[in-house]
Amino acid sequence: MLNYSTSEENYIKAIFHLQHADGTVTTNELAGELRTKPASVTDMMKKLKIKKLVHYEAYHGFRLSNEGKKLALLIIRRHRLWEFFLAEKLRFSWEEVHAVAEDLEHVSSKKLIDKLDEFLGFPRFDPHGDPIPDSHGRIEASKQVCLQDLPLNKTATVGHVSDQSPAMLELLSHKKIGIGTKLEVKRKFGFDNSLEIKIRQQAPINISEQLSKNIFVKYDE
Amino acid sequence: MLNYSTSEENYIKAIFHLQHADGTVTTNELAGELRTKPASVTDMMKKLKIKKLVHYEAYHGFRLSNEGKKLALLIIRRHRLWEFFLAEKLRFSWEEVHAVAEDLEHVSSKKLIDKLDEFLGFPRFDPHGDPIPDSHGRIEASKQVCLQDLPLNKTATVGHVSDQSPAMLELLSHKKIGIGTKLEVKRKFGFDNSLEIKIRQQAPINISEQLSKNIFVKYDE
DNA sequence: AAATATTTTTAGACAAACCTAAATTATTTT
DNA sequence: AAAATAATTTAGGTTTGTCTAAAAATATTT
Known part of the structure; x- marks a missing residue:
């Protein structure tokens, strides 16, 4: 897995969270989610297309490629493991963990994340009850x-x-x-x-x- | 304490480590330490001077201001606490902790660091034996x-x-x-x-x- | 289906952090 | 103290990620 900038990672994660049943997301939705402007989204989509993380045709929305999905799950894995760590080990309250995990999730050492996972006892859900993808990006469908x-x-x-x-x-x-x-x-x-x-x-x-x-x-x- | 970019933080930390008895550091030394070019150092020094983190006059080197020293000690505190965490809790080997801590040290939540400190039992030395500044930036002179x-x-x-x-x-x-x-x-x-x-x-x-x-x-x- | 409204993209700028090459200042040698 | 050398800064350019304003494409009304 190559290395991506914090910005690129945030776009990928946001697309993953916004995607509809068919996987598509619109420029305005993404701009709203990231508190940025539609023009900036278009710029980034061109770049992510070149990097093969999204499928994109001008004026027709975009969706994650398989590569993009893998990356999204990796970032979500990092985020949720850090949330678990913050709540469980550092005794942060529920509401506080998210903001700090937003920063920690961009530290990209694979070894760090896998060792953290082990240290935490391979938790399957984060403090909000969201499932944590495993080291291969597999995520449990929480049948709730x-x-x-x-x-x-x-x-x-x-x-x-x-x-x-x-x-x-x-x-x-x-x-x-x-x-x-x-x-x-x-x-x-x-x-x-x-x-x-x-x-x-x-x-x-x-x-x-x-x-x-x-x-x-x-x-x- | 304001928020500084990763780049600014790396410059401040490097100046702290390089400083001589009188606190000064030269452009070339700093460029060498940061594997960057002297011209880039000059650019950054102008910026850090405006932000009052360094004292700087063209052609006469620079040194940290009191603000700059405080920031340096804060970054070193973050770095060494993460090193301790990696070695002690995640069982990273001695040689591995440094590189990962280089990334983690730029996550700037004060609460995170203070809670991490508490979780680790307020350790006074990192795995290399370097002293860890406390939450007020006080550092133990290791009389070794x-x-x-x-x-x-x-x-x-x-x-x-x-x-x-x-x-x-x-x-x-x-x-x-x-x-x-x-x-x-x-x-x-x-x-x-x-x-x-x-x-x-x-x-x-x-x-x-x-x-x-x-x-x-x-x-x- | 034409007119209008909305969404998206393009064009051109800007700041941060870097670069190279040339100019300037400081230091060392002779 | 002049010349040569070394260190530093300036000038101008690049990339990344952002922006505004204008243009183009799509969607919705009438």
């Missing part, structure tokens, strides 16, 4: 279900939160919901699709449709 | 003595090796000498200033003057 789709009175464990904005994290922390929280859905209100959920040893609480759509859980055994 | 100056039959512990070239590290590893090795000088040969030294439970070995001048030890209590 959205809270909205969880049957009533079935206990499950929160394993993933898709929106990780500060506002979302604040709300979750207020409701005392985090990765690993065990809960069950007690009632579903058809009017606004809000849910009444029960967390062990706490009074039942209410969850809006919006929130429930962003919380993913795994059925308990 | 060169092997050449160690009195006969006095046991001491290796605490620092000043030349860390691959050739040096190879020789040290062959002679089974490392940081923490306990030894004493048995004889001194005036002809070439070579030493006969004894390491616990090993046959006595010979050390050239050149080598002995690069090994620093602390008297045992």
Whole structure:
């Protein structure tokens, strides 16, 4: 694997996160995600095309090549391993890990990452519940279900939160919901699709449709 | 503390390492250390002068300002803490830690470094025996003595090796000498200033003057 | 299908960090 | 102290990644 600049890596990672079902991403979406201008995106796509990391034809969007996907998974691996390290070993809070991992993920020594993985005991999920790709870029499909789709009175464990904005994290922390929280859905209100959920040893609480759509859980055994 | 580019940080660190008794460094020395060209050094010195990190007058060398010294110690702190982490936690060998730490040292979160320090148990020396500045930039003067100056039959512990070239590290590893090795000088040969030294439970070995001048030890209590 | 609006690309500039070659200043030799 | 040598700086150019403003292509309305 060749060496890529921080900027190139950020573009690749952002494309990976934004890609739709068919893998395509538009210039404006990418510019928005990276807080840059569409013209800059076009410039970079030309470069990434030459480096064979994306497929790109002017005016028709772009998508990652196989090479590009491999790189994206490698960067995500680095990011999530560092997040795990920060939370687990350095006792950073959930909300803090992301920003620091954004910097650490660009240190590209393969040996560093593989040894870090080993040191951490080969964790399979980061502190937000997102799966960590292994050293070959294989990623576990976290077969989790959205809270909205969880049957009533079935206990499950929160394993993933898709929106990780500060506002979302604040709300979750207020409701005392985090990765690993065990809960069950007690009632579903058809009017606004809000849910009444029960967390062990706490009074039942209410969850809006919006929130429930962003919380993913795994059925308990 | 403001944020500086990787390049600026590398210049500051290099000046710190090269500085003579009066703190000055020349353009050519710095260009050599950084494997760059003298013209590039001049460009950067103008910039660092504007940022008040160095004192600089054209044609008369330069030296770090107090701000610059503070920054240098911060970068050295990051570097040495990461070296300690790599060696101690990830089991990197002595020779490998430096290159990786060169990248990690530019991740500038203060909280990250202070938490890393705590996680590592506030180590005072890195794996090469160099002292680690504390969070205020205070650095311990390692009051160590060169092997050449160690009195006969006095046991001491290796605490620092000043030349860390691959050739040096190879020789040290062959002679089974490392940081923490306990030894004493048995004889001194005036002809070439070579030493006969004894390491616990090993046959006595010979050390050239050149080598002995690069090994620093602390008297045992 | 023409007109309008939106998206994307091109053209041309800029800052950071580097370079080479030429000019300038400092140092050393004679 | 002049000449020769060495060190340093200036001038002008390159690459990377960004920008703004204008042009071109695509998508949406009417």
